[in-house]
Amino acid sequence: DAGVIQSPRHEVTEMGQEVTLRCKPISGHDYLFWYRQTMMRGLELLIYFNNNVPIDDSGMPEDRFSAKMPNASFSTLKIQPSEPRDSAVYFCASRTGTSGNTYNEQFFGPGTRLTVL
Amino acid sequence: LAKTTQPISMDSYEGQEVNITCSHNNIATNDYITWYQQFPSQGPRFIIQGYKTKVTNEVASLFIPADRKSSTLSLPRVSLSDTAVYYCLVGDMEAGNMLTFGGGTRLMVKP
Numbered sequence: 001d002a003g004v005i006q007s008p009r010h011e012v013t014e015m016g017q018e019v020t021l022r023c024k025p026i027s028g029h030d031y032l033f034w035y036r037q038t039m040m041r042g043l044e045l046l047i048y049f050n051n052n053v054p055i056d057d058s059g060m061p062e063d064r065f066s067a068k069m070p071n072a073s074f075s076t077l078k079i080q081p082s083e084p085r086d087s088a089v090y091f092c093a094s095r096t097g098t099s100g101n102t103y104n105e106q107f108f109g110p111g112t113r114l115t116v117l
Numbered sequence: 118l119a120k121t122t123q124p125i126s127m128d129s130y131e132g133q134e135v136n137i138t139c140s141h142n143n144i145a146t147n148d149y150i151t152w153y154q155q156f157p158s159q160g161p162r163f164i165i166q167g168y169k170t171k172v173t174n175e176v177a178s179l180f181i182p183a184d185r186k187s188s189t190l191s192l193p194r195v196s197l198s199d200t201a202v203y204y205c206l207v208g209d210m211e212a213g214n215m216l217t218f219g220g221g222t223r224l225m226v227k228p
């Protein structure tokens with residue numbers, strides 16, 4: 001299993017440009033999560049999906065951010081327009097569904113380092 | 118979600134046992150305690166989880182006292198490769214989706 005796959009690994013863009021981050025979760029996982037990590041704010045949950053449906057997007061910072069999951073094997077996080085304060089590492093994670101007393105750990109991807117100039 | 122408090126950083130030497138303590142005074146009855154590890158330039162990785170008493174796996178041990186208001190992650194005989202940030206998380210397993218990562222403990226293992 002290749003694990004959670006994210007692309008691109010690094011993205012440098014200019015303020016005002018649209019940025020699209022991509023994630024392929026582990027096959028068979030029902031949940032997908034998008035996180036953002038910065039030195040100032042640490043690791044923050046932005047949004048998560050269950051069976052391709054967005055469940056909680058309360059962590060999305062503002063309307064410039066949007067996330068979609070068109071199918072079980074693909075999700076995107078889009079920032080439009082991007083701003084320098086969006087510079088961060090964005091992680092995607094996935095896990096299986098909750099099953100009784102068994103904790104289902106989240107498996108994180110390698111992250112996308114975004115720099116907005 | 119219960120708030121957690123853990124030391125910002127710790128130093129150790131190779132071969133030593135490292136104990137990282139996390140305080141979670143407001144832990145709820147249904148909450149579990151979970152630890153994640155994050156290496157530089159990587160995403161966090163699950164280490165261990167427990168509810169009470171002691172849990173041990175091939176990587177670490179987790180000690181939880183009876184009142185569950187704190188927990189201690191124990192790493193036996195650390196090596197340089199254990200240098201990482203360690204996060205303590207507390208939450209309901211059913212609501213385990215909402216992982217809230219605090220600042221974590223930055224462990225530096227020296228030769």
